[in-house]
Amino acid sequence: MELRQLRSLEVLVESGFSVTLAAERLHLVQSAVSQHLSRLERELETELFVRQGKRLMALTDTGELVLQYARRILNDTENILAVGRDQEESVCGELRIGTTHTQARYVLAPVIRVFREIYPQVNLQIHQGTPQQLVEMADSGSVDFSICTEALGEHPNLTALHCYRWNRSLIAPKGHPVLERRPLALDTLCEYPLITYVFGFTGANHFRTSFARLGLKPRVVLSAADTDVIKTYVREGFGVGIIASLAYSSSVDSDLQVRDLSRLFPWEVTRIAYNKGKYLRRYERRFIELMQNMVADNGVVLTQSVKRRPPIHGKKL
Numbered sequence: 001m002e003l004r005q006l007r008s009l010e011v012l013v014e015s016g017f018s019v020t021l022a023a024e025r026l027h028l029v030q031s032a033v034s035q036h037l038s039r040l041e042r043e044l045e046t047e048l049f050v051r052q053g054k055r056l057m058a059l060t061d062t063g064e065l066v067l068q069y070a071r072r073i074l075n076d077t078e079n080i081l082a083v084g085r086d087q088e089e090s091v092c093g094e095l096r097i098g099t100t101h102t103q104a105r106y107v108l109a110p111v112i113r114v115f116r117e118i119y120p121q122v123n124l125q126i127h128q129g130t131p132q133q134l135v136e137m138a139d140s141g142s143v144d145f146s147i148c149t150e151a152l153g154e155h156p157n158l159t160a161l162h163c164y165r166w167n168r169s170l171i172a173p174k175g176h177p178v179l180e181r182r183p184l185a186l187d188t189l190c191e192y193p194l195i196t197y198v199f200g201f202t203g204a205n206h207f208r209t210s211f212a213r214l215g216l217k218p219r220v221v222l223s224a225a226d227t228d229v230i231k232t233y234v235r236e237g238f239g240v241g242i243i244a245s246l247a248y249s250s251s252v253d254s255d256l257q258v259r260d261l262s263r264l265f266p267w268e269v270t271r272i273a274y275n276k277g278k279y280l281r282r283y284e285r286r287f288i289e290l291m292q293n294m295v296a297d298n299g300v301v302l303t304q305s306v307k308r309r310p311p312i313h314g315k316k317l
Helices: 003-014 019-026 030-044 061-085 101-106 108-118 131-140 204-212 227-235 282-294
Strands: 049-052 055-059 093-099 122-128 145-148 158-166 168-173 194-197 220-224 240-244 256-260 268-275
Touching (some): 003 019, 101 122, 108 282, 131 268, 227 256
Parallel strands (some): 194 220
Antiparallel strands (some): 158 268
């Protein structure tokens, strides 16, 4: 059994069982990938794939189990290489971050700006996804870190670290009657058409349960995964918006007025997570430190002077 066979298995699954796409990602010819897979089956003396003619359609139960072990072996192999690379004087490498639109658009940019000043030779990649996709990305090792509010703290294979807390605000066009309501309560919000996050995104679970506890049913007329989409339809007059407070900018959103809703909803926690078996390189530990130190517990990004000396090797978070 060879590592390249296990790698071909992993990439094939990630490519939707397309040998063509897997070969492109591995920079191999299709026949080489097919040989890796057939040899793996012969060595294990069992079928790993559900087939339809010559096409590979899915993994068998045995194939699923083999994939789990293959990913562990490949992750451990990468960890061994990372240990070696971490001893090099010049720090270079790759950092793959999985996150939602809200985090990428409103939080990450200043953190990444500082990180790039410290580690200019590290190639950064940002992958957007749903919270569930982000959990899977971190678990499989297809990203180094996932950052979001939902789901990360619940997965047994992930180490999830607190980054910051945030709450919600109401946005509406200037002069909208909801802005004059005193006090602004949950039953008041039910009188208006609402535009907010789709279920599973950016605290939507707590949003719904807050109303449900009081027997209220909000009139959500549009749900979106993207805060900018919510703002667009508020401007179009479809309803009033409920967004993460950190996503409102007094300069960019000067045509909209805002009301704080932190009295009405529980505070949410945004976390950064990675696979428990992952070896953290020095620059990865530094990125976590920046996320935890630069973002205040209201989602506001703090300024920070650049310290070019990387953290001491082996420092615990």
